[in-house]
Amino acid sequence: MNRHLISSADLTRHDVESILTTAESMHDVQRREVKKVPTLRGRTVINFFFEDSTRTRSSFEIAGKWMSADTINLSAKGSSASKGESLRDTALTVDAMAVDALVIRHNASGAARQVSEWVRCSVINAGDGTHEHPTQALLDAYTLRSRMGDLDGKHVAIVGDLTHSRVFRSNIITLHTLGAHVTVVAPPTLMPAGVREWSESDGFATSWDLDAVVDGDAPVDAMMMLRVQRERMTGGYFPTPREYTVGYGLTGERLARLVARNPDVLVMHPGPMNRGLEIAAEVADAPQSVVLDQVSAGVAVRMAVLYHLLAGETAESVEPVTQGAQA
Amino acid sequence: MSGLLITGARVLGRDAADLLIEDGRIVEVGRIAPSPGVVVIDADGLVALPGLVDLHTHLREPGREDAETIASGSGAAAAGGFTAIFAMANTDPVTDTAEAAERVRDLGRTCGLVDVVPVGAVTMGLRGERLAELGLMARSRAGVRVFSDDGRCVADGRIMRRALEYIKPFGGVVSQHAQDPRLADSSACCHEGEISGRLGLPGWPGVAEEAIVARDVMLARYTGSRVHVAHVSTAGTVEVIRWAKARGIAVTAEVTPHHLALTTDLLVGYDPVYKVNPPLRPQEDVEALRDALVDGTIDAVATDHAPHARHDKDHTFVDAAFGMLGLETALPVVSDLLVRTDRLGWADVARIMSANPARIGGLPGQGRPLVAGEPANLTLVDPDRPVTVDAAASRSRSRNNPWHGRTFTGAVHTTIHRGRVTHRIDSTAHATEAEYAQ
Numbered sequence: 001m002n003r004h005l006i007s008s009a010d011l012t013r014h015d016v017e018s019i020l021t022t023a024e025s026m027h028d029v030q031r032r033e034v035k036k037v038p039t040l041r042g043r044t045v046i047n048f049f050f051e052d053s054t055r056t057r058s059s060f061e062i063a064g065k066w067m068s069a070d071t072i073n074l075s076a077k078g079s080s081a082s083k084g085e086s087l088r089d090t091a092l093t094v095d096a097m098a099v100d101a102l103v104i105r106h107n108a109s110g111a112a113r114q115v116s117e118w119v120r121c122s123v124i125n126a127g128d129g130t131h132e133h134p135t136q137a138l139l140d141a142y143t144l145r146s147r148m149g150d151l152d153g154k155h156v157a158i159v160g161d162l163t164h165s166r167v168f169r170s171n172i173i174t175l176h177t178l179g180a181h182v183t184v185v186a187p188p189t190l191m192p193a194g195v196r197e198w199s200e201s202d203g204f205a206t207s208w209d210l211d212a213v214v215d216g217d218a219p220v221d222a223m224m225m226l227r228v229q230r231e232r233m234t235g236g237y238f239p240t241p242r243e244y245t246v247g248y249g250l251t252g253e254r255l256a257r258l259v260a261r262n263p264d265v266l267v268m269h270p271g272p273m274n275r276g277l278e279i280a281a282e283v284a285d286a287p288q289s290v291v292l293d294q295v296s297a298g299v300a301v302r303m304a305v306l307y308h309l310l311a312g313e314t315a316e317s318v319e320p321v322t323q324g325a326q327a
Numbered sequence: 328m329s330g331l332l333i334t335g336a337r338v339l340g341r342d343a344a345d346l347l348i349e350d351g352r353i354v355e356v357g358r359i360a361p362s363p364g365v366v367v368i369d370a371d372g373l374v375a376l377p378g379l380v381d382l383h384t385h386l387r388e389p390g391r392e393d394a395e396t397i398a399s400g401s402g403a404a405a406a407g408g409f410t411a412i413f414a415m416a417n418t419d420p421v422t423d424t425a426e427a428a429e430r431v432r433d434l435g436r437t438c439g440l441v442d443v444v445p446v447g448a449v450t451m452g453l454r455g456e457r458l459a460e461l462g463l464m465a466r467s468r469a470g471v472r473v474f475s476d477d478g479r480c481v482a483d484g485r486i487m488r489r490a491l492e493y494i495k496p497f498g499g500v501v502s503q504h505a506q507d508p509r510l511a512d513s514s515a516c517c518h519e520g521e522i523s524g525r526l527g528l529p530g531w532p533g534v535a536e537e538a539i540v541a542r543d544v545m546l547a548r549y550t551g552s553r554v555h556v557a558h559v560s561t562a563g564t565v566e567v568i569r570w571a572k573a574r575g576i577a578v579t580a581e582v583t584p585h586h587l588a589l590t591t592d593l594l595v596g597y598d599p600v601y602k603v604n605p606p607l608r609p610q611e612d613v614e615a616l617r618d619a620l621v622d623g624t625i626d627a628v629a630t631d632h633a634p635h636a637r638h639d640k641d642h643t644f645v646d647a648a649f650g651m652l653g654l655e656t657a658l659p660v661v662s663d664l665l666v667r668t669d670r671l672g673w674a675d676v677a678r679i680m681s682a683n684p685a686r687i688g689g690l691p692g693q694g695r696p697l698v699a700g701e702p703a704n705l706t707l708v709d710p711d712r713p714v715t716v717d718a719a720a721s722r723s724r725s726r727n728n729p730w731h732g733r734t735f736t737g738a739v740h741t742t743i744h745r746g747r748v749t750h751r752i753d754s755t756a757h758a759t760e761a762e763y764a765q
Contacts, residue, residue, distance in 0.1 A: 086641050087643055109528050109597070109644065113597050129527055129645070166527060169527060192525075192527075194525075195521075198525060
């Protein structure tokens with residue numbers, strides 16, 4: 001595996017499977033009374049968040065702490081970045097403190113890649129603008145695998161604001177890596193530029209019609225609903241929230257049709273949800289919903305990522321870690 | 328007797344001839360025996376072109392002298408074989424008055440390496456709201472003929488119409504940065520297409536340029552005035568210009584070396600050195616631009632030389648400044664791309680990099696044939712010499728050079744401006760004080 005995790009494309013199928021297998025062991029740690037393993041004792045992980053985040057930052061922080069790393073959270077508001085320091089200077093400053101890993105969230109696409117070219121430590125992309133969010137894709141894959149096993153040949157639909165979604169961009173890669181079939185659904189205004197050529201070369205399907213996908217020939221195994229920011233309306237991407245929900249929301253009625261086709265269908269959402277807009281409240285709380293499983297998987301998967309990047313071992317050697325914790 | 332004798336140069340790539348230069352003019356072309364006191368430049372194997380003219384340079388003075396000055400930009404221009412450059416108006420303060428234009432022109436004169444010709448803003452402060460003092464700039468000793476809000480589009484159709492009408496009495500031209508600001512996100516930073524979709528970067532669609540060019544050629548037809556399309560970047564724009572020219576509309580167009588050679592695929596590493604406005608486009612557009620330059624739909628190559636201080640480029644891609652250097656590499660790129668591939672001859676290069684830009688910009692003493700009686704503005708090119716670009720070796724103050732490390736065949740050997748040598752390749756090895764003193 002690479003020294004960094006910048007894009008989901010950095011991970012081979014073997015890498016993804018190793019991380020997910022490790023994450024299962026980490027999930028066991030999470031269920032214990034004493035949730036601490038000594039794996040990263042003496043290592044320092046900086047969580048550098050230039051953009052507000054609750055779940056991603058806290059899960060990286062918890063992941064580092066449970067692995068005994070020294071974790072430090074920096075946010076742009078409290079850093080030199082708000083004083084006009086360039087990203088490069090900020091990154092070099094942190095790197096000069098001889099940290100082991102830099103977990104970075106930034107509102108600019110490509111920021112994590114640029115930082116990885118400037119520093120010696122490992123860089124983990126915790127979301128860069130509208131580009132990628134590889135650990136989200138890993139935790140989504142973990143959630144799916146824990147419910148349905150192997151993803152080969154499974155059909156996943158990703159629905160919503162694809163243009164502005166880093167979750168979509170990472171998921172499309174990781175799901176493809178694991179052999180799933182993906183259909184992405186959005187109104188034309190929220191489809192990324194060049195999606196036709198992109199989908200052809202990367203092997204996923206696109207649709208403007210959610211009902212055609214719900215009722216289509218290939219039953220859906222998982223519906224991944226993306227957050228639609230209300231401010232997109234001002235950009236003229238769609239006329240009203242009501243119209244969006246009618247066209248592209250996962251309503252109770254649509255869920256019933258999905259369940260009729262496939263009783264094991266799962267509903268996912270990376271959060272935070274706009275209940276009533278892209279997902280109906282009763283759907284978010286339905287038995288098919290695995291939204292909280294996704295959150296729970298977030299910590300285990302991020303522990304596994306830190307483990308693979310910093311401990312530099314393969315999944316087979318994960319056993320001593322948990323034994324060490326018991327000792 | 329003083330003078331400069333160039334021996335054995337292939338004029339426009341054709342037969343070898345000697346050129347005698349005295350008092351800033353070419354006085355004789357043919358077989359000339361050196362007379363005592365004349366400095367001889369052995370141009371055996373070199374191609375002689377009229378001095379290159381750049382319709383589109385950013386010099387950053389006044390306002391951002393840390394990125395470029397009129398002196399450093401003039402030096403880069405001379406090194407690139409240029410004898411005249413048009414200095415864009417988007418400085419701080421903006422060149423929107425006669426005084427500002429005269430100052431740029433005078434500073435250029437003081438440096439004396441190239442003719443620095445100020446471009447006047449179309450609107451006050453480039454704000455797109457009301458016309459700058461176009462007539463006063465034209466009447467000033469700067470004699471402004473080219474007007475542009477470059478960096479920004481004159482988006483308001485009413486303002487564009489009035490500008491085109493108003494400049495007719497003094498033969499002006501509006502150089503339009505064609506880009507409808509309403510057809511893209513305000514943070515747009517690259518070509519909108521598959522690459523921008525994958526990278527999650529907000530882009531400009533080609534139609535943002537094409538729609539403005541379509542409007543402007545119709546305005547040119549309606550007003551009977553001249554419009555020049557700066558840095559054409561898409562195949563669609565080429566189609567519109569071709570259509571307009573076929574109907575006799577007074578439209579001219581330029582293309583940059585980078586839009587002729589570099590594509591949007593370079594953005595995958597998010598390196599801001601490739602961030603430029605208009606953005607690098609896909610290969611289909613690049614091919615269409617080359618074809619349009621060869622068939623004459625596009626009249627000129629212009630550099631859009633846009634120096635930036637390192638601290639304005641060392642940012643995330645969306646936050647970094649737009650622009651790349653171009654003066655020193657324009658001729659090597661054109662030579663390598665179009666002459667070495669036999670798509671253009673050296674006479675064509677003289678047309679697209681000297682005669683046409685001089686004519687479009689209204690410069691009487693530039694872009695002239697290399698015959699007796701003409702001003703001695705000329706460039707000697709070594710057509711077979713490879714050049715490996717080293718960003719650190721630039722005479723520009725800035726280092727945002729997208730060509731760093733690339734090798735081109737075709738080097739600017741010597742530049743002569745108004746009879747005076749302003750650049751010699753390997754100058755430390757060969758140039759003498761006598762040559763520079765001419």
